[in-house]
Amino acid sequence: MSDDVVAPVATAAPATHEPPARDITDGGPDMVQFLDADGQPVALNEVNSPYAEYVDAIDDEQLRSLYRDLVLVRRVDAEGHALQRQGELGLWPSLLGQEAAQVGAGRAMRPQDYAFPGYREHGVAWCKGVDPINLLGMFRGVNHGGWDSNENNFHLYTIVIGNQMLHASGYAMGVQKDGMVGTGDPERDTAVMAFTGDGGTAQGDYNESLVFASVAHSPVVFFVQNNHWAISEPNDRQFTIPPYQRARGFGIPGVRVDGNDVLASLAVTQGALDRARSGGGPTLIEAFTYRMGAHTTSDDPTKYRIAAEVDIWKKKDPIDRLRKHLESKGLADQEWLEALDAEADELALRIRTACQQMPNPPHSEMFEKVYAEPHPLVEREREEFLAYQASFEEED
The missing domain is CATH 1.20.5 (Single alpha-helices involved in coiled-coils or other helix-helix interfaces)
Structure with a gap:
């Protein structure tokens, strides 16, 4: 990343939101990428080579496992959306299109690493071992948050935009004081991750958390999923300098990664977490991705964005990308893909049945x-x- 402050390399469409005259899916020359939209490997360059060792360590079974995660997470998301439309849930925030960013980040974490999500991190929850039924219970309104956050080191969802960033900074400072950073023991050294969207970067809590983390040199990784829309507000109404470049103003490194490339998301997050655990301090990662669905089921995105924009991003679907890569390597034949689809059907049936059978809690609770x-x-x-x-x- 250049030390010079430059104009934003990629923001949302102009304020008129007419069909974009340029490729809005282009994250610019600073973006770390290992798989292109067709699933073909990207040649090593000065931007992605620092993370190549993490990709080289991924074997064939891990590749297939990552694809399985993407498929199952998307199915959970689709089921949550359908259940809300059928009156079984009060609300559902979809992650459609952001699966690779979340699965890559989630799989980069070790069991002792603690995650602080917003309310859309269903993929991270999956990777941290949180049963999707707990997510549905929360949005059905029948439990106190949905899960024991200390059981999987995955905090409860935070509806107040950006508030979880301060929680993460504080927890990371506590990890420091407990002597769980820089010991050289991979079972002990701990990092913290905080997740938010591009809209969250405009909140005071977000900026304050970066100040705390920077001056305390704490072991936290800020993971900003730039999905281009903060409800109905596009990037050009959120910031003029992209999040990864703004990190420099807080005195911490910033990296932009292709959020639709699960290998790049995994590698960049592993690098940042390793740095945090060893005592190197915080990092800000901007995952350049896109929200293909509505902000939540109470939102109508056709009111503020055009279908042509969505169609452009669909061509860079993260699941299609990895499937093409697996097929090119002979790792995804029809039999295996069909078996995975059957597993997704079974998962959907399990969580749907469990959701519909959840008892209403007594009012006294x-x-x-x-x-x-x-x-x-x-x-x-x-x-x-x-x-x-x-x-x-x-x-x-």
Whole structure:
């Protein structure tokens, strides 16, 4: 990456959002990439060569495993969307198009590494071992967040935009104080990852977290999924300098990676995590990708973007890209692909059935775990509520 501040190399379409006159999928010369849109290897260059060792270490079975992750994560996402449309979930934020960015980052993490997601990181959750049923339970509104965050080192989803970035910076400072950085023990040294979208970079919490991480030299990796749209706001209304270049202003390195290339996402994240665990400090990664679906199921993207833009990005679909690569290497015959589709069907059936059979929690649960310890006001309100509920039973 050049030390000179330059104009943005790739932002969203102009404010008029007419059919783009240039290739908006081009992440520019600084973008790390190992597979092109056709699944063909990209020649080594000064940008991707620092991460080549991580790609070289990926064997054939790991390649197939990464493809399996992408396919299953997309199926979970599709099922969540369908369940919401059928009235089974209150809301669903789709990750369609961002699977490679999330799976690459998720698979780069070690078990002891802690992830702080936003609310769209279903792929990272999958890689960290969180059962998709827990995700559905959260958006169905029948549990307290959905999972034990310490069981898989995957924090609960954070709806407040950018708030998780501060959580990650603080947790990473705690990791430092616990002496879990730079020991040379791969089972002990720990890194933290914080995930957000391009819209989150405009939040104060995001910028404050980078200040904390920089001055504390803490072991945290900030992973910005630049999917080009913060709900209805395009990149050109979020920033004039792309996130990876803005990292320099905070005194930390910034890297732009092709977020639709799972190998590049994996390699760049592994490099940043290794640096963090060894005591090298924070890194900001900008995954250059695209949200092909709506922001959430309450959103209508046809109100603010044109179909031609989506069609252009569909040609760089992350799953198609890796499948073509596997086929070129003789690693994905029809029998294997069909077996994977069958596994996806079984997964969809399992989570759909589990979602529909989730019992509604008793209303009194809303008063539980409001505070860490019993609180007299909450207890009084709980008793009043229970008495109110009981009055209806008496009338019946």
